[in-house]
Amino acid sequence: MLQELAIENFAIISSLQVSFGEGMTTLTGETGAGKSIIIDAVGLLMGGRGSTDYIRQGATKCLLEGQFIVGKANKLPLLLEELSIDLTDGTVIISREINQSGKNVCRVNGRLVNTTVLREIGTYLVDIHGQNEHQELMQADHHLNLLDQYASDQLPNLKETYKQIYQSYKKTLKRVKNKQTNEKEFAQRLDMLTFQSQEIESADLRIGEESELKEERQRLANYHKVMAALNNTYDALSGGETSSLDGVGFAMNEMMDIENLATEYSDISETIKNSYYQLQEVANEALRCVDALEVDEGRLDEIETRLDVIRQLKRKYGESEEQILSYWQEINEELLASTQFEQQNEQLEKELATLETALIKAADELSLERKKVARKLEEAILKELAELYLEKTLFEVRFFESDNPIYQESGQDSVEFYITTNPGEPLKPLVKVASGGELSRVMLALKTIFSQLHGMTSIVFDEVDTGVSGRVAQAIANKIHQISQRSQVLCITHLPQVAAVADTQYYIEKNIVGERTETSLYLLTHDERVLEVGRMLAGDEITPLTIEHAKELLALAKK
Structure with a gap:
């Protein structure tokens, strides 16, 4: 329920604050006084499209605030919890500020939200219907949604079950189509991976092989140089008549003869001994290297060929043996998985x-459950229309069957409302035959039905009673009041019958204050309501008979 509404610098309203109660409240006044502006303000609080045109001339921004009480049947608390918006004592305070720059600042219970979220929240708070708000009825593709709103206990579960299966079906169908589309590309990739795997496998690559081959190549490339160095080293140390080892051996023998005479002689003797044995070992090692050194003239070519293979693999598959072998493992895993491709395809098709x-x-x-619901909806609408003096009306929810149904997220059903308000005339699409007044009554009949089912906080009717009079006007008044027994109703009206049945009536007037137009809102007392209903009955010239008629309307409404 909308408790409080505050408006600042909005259109021709400089400042306005109004409280609303339960039941039915009407807003009346002369045409152009600004009644619909108040409804526009409520619409903006519900996430409607904003515009700088709404800002009062001379102001830099407009501010709208609304305080709502959420009933227990309303599902809004669940949404607010998902949005991490606190809800205290069931109160929701919404504010919206529109600046000249076009920037919107929206808050719900102090938390900043965007207009999309505001719109989602608004669907749980206020349902606004205006003179041109029959578009849902006038668009056949919305009729299925209206039918589903009149749901049985089973229908929501069936819809959810169907939706889950549909989503799985669409996902699987997409996979199948992608497979078919990419089959050629996949086959080409398999050929490429097979070639790459065989190329790497046939190379029989080993980690560390390249560095070993380069070292061996280095030795082979310098064979003659190495052989000469080793021979010369051996000759210098122990070969020939003047070998170094002979000289060191002579010195060692000389020092051994005097090493016992002094400590320093002993140290010299020990050092020479160590040097002699080390040089002797070096000479022997050089000789062994000479004996072991062989040259295979074809081996160098083999090494170059092998290194070239490794270079080619590195150029294609990685910068090192590790990367090449890792890539080989990856493509082998993909090839292994591809062997199961046909089995997977068969499984996917199944x-x-x-x-x-x-x-x-x-x-x-x-579809079967919808048809059951459709019959019940038809009966309910006909009952409501009869109370609105459309008792001769025939109304039907038609299902259009197809040999090749198209399955969508909503199901396979194509539905449209058909109606005739003239006995003997065939039923035709509602969007083509209903007049404005009839559409208002059909919409009102639907709203009467749906208000019994939904936990909507407030319902707003903006001159939906235009174009009717007499007993039809009274029937519409009664129907709107009936709706207000279940939801708060705010109604802008020019019909005295509708104003009379309201629990509360506000009068809106437009005045010139300081050369500026101002809109004001007043809560009418009983006596003021008599005068206002009288004005609505007779216009400017109110006679005693008009007053009596107004009193009678109010008295009948009270009963």
Whole structure:
């Protein structure tokens, strides 16, 4: 329920604050006084499209605030919890500020939100219907949604079951189509991976092999240089008549003869001994290297060929042996997985066929339940229309069958409302035959039905009673009041019958204050309501008879 509404610098309203109670409240006044501006303000609080045109001339911004009480049947608390918006004592305070720059600042219970979130929240708070708000009725593709709103206990569960199967079906169907589209590319990739795997495998690559080959190549390339160095080293140390070892051996023998005479002689003797034995070992090692050194003239070519293979592999598959072998493992895993490709395809086709069968079954069950709901909706609408003096009306929810149904997220059903208000005339699409007044009554009949089902906080009617009079006007008044027994109703009206049945009546007037137009809102007392209803009955010239008629309307409404 909308408790409080505050407006600042909005259109021709400089400042306005109004409280609303339960039941039915009407807003009346002369044409152009600004009644619809108040409804526009409520619409903006519900996330409606904003514009700088709403800002009062001379102001830099407009500010709208609304305080709502959320009933227990309302599902808004669940949404607010998802949005991490606190809800205290069931109170929701919404504010919206529109600046000259076009910037919107929206808050819900102090938390900043965007207009998309505001719109989502608004769907749980206020339902606004104006003179041109019949578009849902006038668009056949919305009729299925209206039918689903009049849901049985089973229908929501059937819709959810169908939706889950449909989403799985669409996902699997997409996979199948992608497979078919990419089959050629996949086959080409398999050929490429097979070639790459065989190329790497045939190379029989080993980690560290390249560095070993380069070292061996280095030795082979310098064979003659190495052989000469080793021979010369051996000759210098122990070969020939004047070998170094002989000289060191002579010195060692000389020092051994005097090493016992002094400590320093002993140290010299020990050092020479160590040097002699080390040089002797070096000479022997050089000789062994000479004996072991062989040259295979073809080996160098083999090494160059092998290194070239490794270079080619590195250029294609990685910068090192580790990377090449890692890539080889990866493509082998992909090739292994590809061997199961056909099996997967068969499994995918079976899965799709199973889902398609389940989808058809779920769609048929949903359609059957909708048809049951449609019959009940038809009966309910005809009952409401009879109370609105359209008792001769025939109304039908038609299902359009197809040999090749198209399955969508909403199911397979194509639905449209058909109606005739003239006995003997065939039923035709509602969007083509209903007049403005009839559409208002059909919409009102639907709203009466749906207000019994939904936990909507407030319903706003903006001159939906235009174009009717007499007993039809009274019937519409009674129907709006009936709706207000379940939801708060705010109603802008020019009909005295509707104003009379309201629990509360506000009068809106436009005045010139300081050369500026101002809109004001007043809560009418009983006596003021008599005068206002009288004005609505007779216009400017109010006679005693008019007053009596107004009193009678109010008295009958009270009963």
